[in-house]
Amino acid sequence: MLRPMPRSGRFDSVLASFALPVEAFRRRREQWLSPAQIAVVRERRLAHVLEAARSAPYYRELLARYDAERAAPTAILAGLPPLTRQIIAAHGLDAFLTRDRRTLFSVTTSGSTGEPAVFFRSPREEAEFSARWWRVYSAYGCGARDTQVNFTRSNVRPRKGMVKLLRRLGVVPQVVNISTADPIENGARAVMELRPQVIGGYAVAIESLAEYAMERGIELARPRLVVCAAMDVTDHCRDVARRAFGAPVANVYVTNEMGVIAWSCPVRSEVLHVNDDVFVLEILDSDGSPVPDGTSGEIVLTSLTLTSMPLLRYRTGDIAARLPGICNCGRGLALMTPVQGRSAHAIRSADGRLVTAPLVAGAFGAAGAYAWVRRFQVREEAQRVLRVLVEPRRAPSETESAALVRQLEALLGAGFTIRIEHVTEIPLAPSGKFQYVVPLDAGRAARPAVRDAAPAS
Ligand SMILES: [Zn+2]
Known part of the structure; x- marks a missing residue:
């Protein structure tokens, strides 16, 4: 859930509305760079994030032993211990912030394991999160003016401030949120009335809606894209959704704290493209050592866009494997398998x-x-x-x-x-x-x- 911006952050909020189109343009362009060019962008952003992290007490101490002028950013990163929610809780949030928290949004995650946690980000960082969604939508021929119906957890409140304003101006899409706690009939009705171009949300809610429609012979208006996200996306779910909606089904790997991390290639639906222009994605075994491509392990992420609360080598608990080679769709973004579940739910x-x-x-x-x-x-x-x-x-x-x-x-x-x-x-x-x-x-x-x-x- 996103808390409204306090007054001191309103100016940032206005700036962020200009940042959104800029970030969206960058995300659209960078996906077509070659893997070598993306690696250069990644290294540059990593150096910037490491520099910013030196203002956060927790990282200042850890980074003090590295000379930023001489050590390569990737080498510095590799020396940092993986980060967990427990470590953040033990040190306190302020140890991870590089800015006054009154200028930031707070994002509370419910946590599938019942352990809520708070993360902070700036309006500008929030705009970059949106830009990554746009990258996915545009890959499937969807645009900013398309209506979306979202199946999401029960306590999502409508967004305020910048995003609401942009929606009113028609710069970002109309989004109708439907709680997964509501009866599925409500969801079906909303889809029939709104005829959205994008249907998205928790995979299991999409699956239930698809089953509901097929069992009753209800013809749902055909969206351009169905997004299955935010939970263990099974082959069965994607299969049912494809049949019920007659539209491509994208598997989007997204978390509250990191935003969209990876998403199905529109050409090869069985693989995900990693947004590795804005992430360093590592796959580690249970000892914390990197595993070769094709081998499953835990996804550990470094965000290259979060500088107000840097998250470096953050353990996700999610399991997947990186895949070698480049995609024949022409994107230079690296490839991985769909997330194979969570170690906490195994x-x-x-x-x-x-x-x-x-x-x-x-x-x-x-x-x-x-x-x-x-x-x-x-x-x-x-x-x-x-x-x-x-x-x-x-x-x-x-x-x-x-x-x-x-x-x-x-x-x-x-x-x-x-x-x-x-x-x-x-x-x-x-x-x-x-x-x-x-x-x-x-x-x-x-x-x-x-x-x-x-x-x-
Ligand atoms: Zn591709």
């Missing part, structure tokens, strides 16, 4: 692998279980019991149930007792999000990343 298999929501959803798909399963949640209990809560479309045959159990056993390895339980409704988490996989140590594994930033202007 179960350890018998052989120690992290089994995340997209993998579990894959097992449902392989078993043909979506023919009878509308929605599921897998809960790990003590003594390696796995409760598979299922909202059924219809009663399955014995063969169908057995096929699902077999697929889950194959995924998790021996040693799990799998119990399928039919329920009428799987509740959303208090944050308004849906969690497919609830591990036994969910509380202890609480991790920093938040993926609840819904598509916005």
Whole structure:
């Protein structure tokens, strides 16, 4: 949620309205640079961010041992310890700010693990966040004047100040937010009335709307783009959305604290483009060592645009792999796999692998279980019991149930007792999000990343 700007920041706010078109132009242009040119831009921005970070007490101490004139920015960055929400909480927010917080927006993230956290950014930085959304929209032929319907968490308040003004002027799109806590009929009605060009939000809400429309034979007005974001995006979700809306479905990796990090290539929908002109994206193993391309690990991010509260080597808890090579769409932005889930929402298999929501959803798909399963949640209990809560479309045959159990056993390895339980409704988490996989140590594994930033202007 975005808090309104205090009076002292209003001037910044006006400046930011000019920054938005400038940043949007840069984001549009930079994606077509070659990887080598992007690396030069990245290095320059990294040097700038490291310099700014020296004004924040936490970083001043860490950076004191480096001579900014002589050490390469990437080498300095590599020497910094990864940052977590717990570290921010332990040092206090002021240790991370380089500016008076009264000139900044505060952004409160709900946290999927129930641990809210506050981040600050300037109106200008906020404008750059919007520019990255524009990069995604324009790649799919959408423009600033397109209407959007967003399915988002229940407590998002309408934005005030600059963004509201720009919306009124028609510079940024009209956005209608619909709470995931509302009945799905409301969402369907809004889509039919507004006929939005962009439909976006939590993947599970998009999936529910798509299922609702298909089951009732409702023809939804065809948008130009469907954005699945902010949660574990499964193949099933994208497939259902593509069929129901007849539009391209983009998987957008976005967090509240970082904005849009990566997004589906419009030409190769199975890979994401990393916004690596404005991020240093590292993939680390559980020891914190970098892994080779093609190997999954935790995404650790350095924002190259946040200088009021620099976030350097920030651990997201999200799992993905970088991919080698360049894309045939012509963009020089690096490639990665879709996010394969979150380490905090994963179960350890018998052989120690992290089994995340997209993998579990894959097992449902392989078993043909979506023919009878509308929605599921897998809960790990003590003594390696796995409760598979299922909202059924219809009663399955014995063969169908057995096929699902077999697929889950194959995924998790021996040693799990799998119990399928039919329920009428799987509740959303208090944050308004849906969690497919609830591990036994969910509380202890609480991790920093938040993926609840819904598509916005
Ligand atoms: Zn591409």
